[in-house]
Amino acid sequence: MYSNSELAGLIRDDAVHRSVYTDPEIFELEMRRIWGRAWIYVAHESQVPLKGSFFTTTLARQPVLLVRQDDETINLFFNRCAHKGAKVIEVESGRAPVLRCGYHGWSYEVDGRCKHVTGGDAAYKASGYSRKDPCMGLQKVPGVASYRGFIFASLAPDAPDLRTWLGATATSIDNMVDRSPEGKLEVTGGVLRYHHDSNWKFFVENLNDMMHAMIAHQSSAQTARVMGKELFPDDPNPPAEIQILSPFAENTSFFEEMGVHAFDNGHSYSGGKTSIHANYSGIPEYEEAMEKAYGKERVAEIFSLNRHNTVVYPGFTLKGAIQTIRVVKPVAVDQTVIESWTLRLVGAPEEMLRRSILYCNLINSSGNLVGPDDHEAYHRLQNGLTTDAGDWVSMGRYLGNEEPNDEGGFSATGSSDMVFRSQFKAWKNYMTANGAGD
Ligand code: FES
Ligand SMILES: [Fe+2]
Incomplete structure (x- = not known):
């Protein structure tokens, strides 16, 4: 595991250490510390033109799902079902009134709220969960912002102004x-x-x-x-x-x-x-x-x-x-x-x-x-x-x-x-x- 001073030592004023290009451990750190903190481009607004239009892509390798809302705003979710974690939407783009997981059929409103649990809510009564609990819906990516139609997202909750x-x-x-x-x-x-x-x-x-x-x-x-x-x-x-x-x-x-x-x-x-x-x-x-x-x-x-x-x-x-x-x-x-x-x-x-x-x-x-x-x-x-x-x-x-x-x-x-x-x-x-x- 690299310490911060070891990482800093890989960069000189006039050269960089070759491991920044070749070491898989550094790559994994980059995914969390650079790609997990910076603003990363997701899509252009024209790719989700209508209410219910969606577009899937990745953010620092994680599958994400961009959806145009009923009020014309845009939400970006992790593309992960709240049930057992399957990707909810596999195709690259399309339009749907509800987002339905293809494994066991849980479905979500376009704003991410859980709409339907297969077999009904009663199945979860004993475990104390309700369809209305946020953990039963799609989870939002912490930062989303758009500049002149270009949508960026950040996994960091404290990302600076885009x-x-x-x-x-x-x-x-x-x-x-x-x-x-x-x-x-x-x-x-x-x-x-x-x-x-x-x-x-x-x-x-x-x-x-x-x-x-x-x-x-x-x-x-x-x-x-x-x-x-x-x-x-x-x-x-x-x-x-x-x-x-x-x-x-x-x-x-x-x-x-x-x-x-x-x-x-x-x-x-x-x-x-x-x-x-x-x-x-x-x-x-x-x-x-x-x-x-x-x-x-x-x-x-x-x-x-x-x-x-x-x-x-x-x-x-x-x-x-x-x-x-x-x-x-x-x-x-x-x-x-x-x-x-x-x-x-x-x-x-x-x-x-x-x-x-x-x-x-x-x-x-x-x-x-x-x-x-x-x-x-x-x-x-x-x-x-x-x-x-x-x-x-x-x-x-x-x-x-x-x-x-x-x-x-x-x-x-x-x-x-x-x-x-x-x-x-x-x-x-x-x-x-x-x-x-x-
Ligand atoms: S994993 Fe999505 S409904 Fe089961
Ligand atoms: Fe070139």
Whole structure:
């Protein structure tokens, strides 16, 4: 069992101990102390649109059940029957007037109260329980809050205010929502689930690793660049596939200039003034709808924010400019599932959604180009760190070169390790805070 000082000793200013990626005991502690304390993304409100709509997912590996209430509010329950503990709802989503357990048939109102005990209440009279006792109903997750349609939950009863905790990353969510002419998003289509045989932190770090793209994605993105030049030499608007893939093989100075930005609680984003999403062809019908809704000046402001990946540490990541989110689901110390969801900009032409879906398929899917390059890198990291070649993983690039930014965080050149240092500062805070959940 690690003491707090032993855990703190795994994080140096310029390096972390390899066991943070490889030790199953540390992974179990992370589930309680990081994933059990932070705000964790659950779902988008559009996934439970009507009274009785439900959506099932996991929170720090625990099954949970999100249900739209009669008064339009949302409740989040542990997905566990009060009888013998079976998962009450097994399917991912649907709509039901009552929630019924498939094992012995106990049923629950959508607000979690026990509605029916099989065989009637009299069976429990001698043991002193009544259907009305809270322990006979579904149990609520302690913290649930929503920010502009994105629902987060916390297993900690004393979680901080969500908006405050999000800090500057809330403006990445704002920018995604503001890109809808109606200021509204909807999760559309299914989900891409991509199983990785690697620790969750490799993915979370890599999203703001500006040094790997032109190397790890050379075979996919450079090929797209070459093909684009050969097949569409004078076309300023080559097919969207070429436009989406090519920037991943931009040169070093492009990624250095995009920059990285780190904040409290381990949050970060890359890009801002520019990103790999900055130069897609315009869609005139969309631009017209936006200008009609917000006016030229405000639209220019919305479109000028070009962030690449935003990481809401530990497990929610988004790309505002292309309307996709990726959700991290740790499974074991060396097993992680990444979910990719696409959002529709309500009021925007269908072409915008088609571009987001194309992006998700090309970049985030297990069966396509860019994501598998990254997965191969995480696979090699997980394997390389099993060797006896050394215990420390380097995080010292451009140590101390960061500058304060006007959002209350720090900014650095793209290939700086600053974001990783910031994530592990948060990691250490969560893992060693008083009152740790054990
Ligand atoms: S476990 Fe749910 S009714 Fe028995
Ligand atoms: Fe990558």
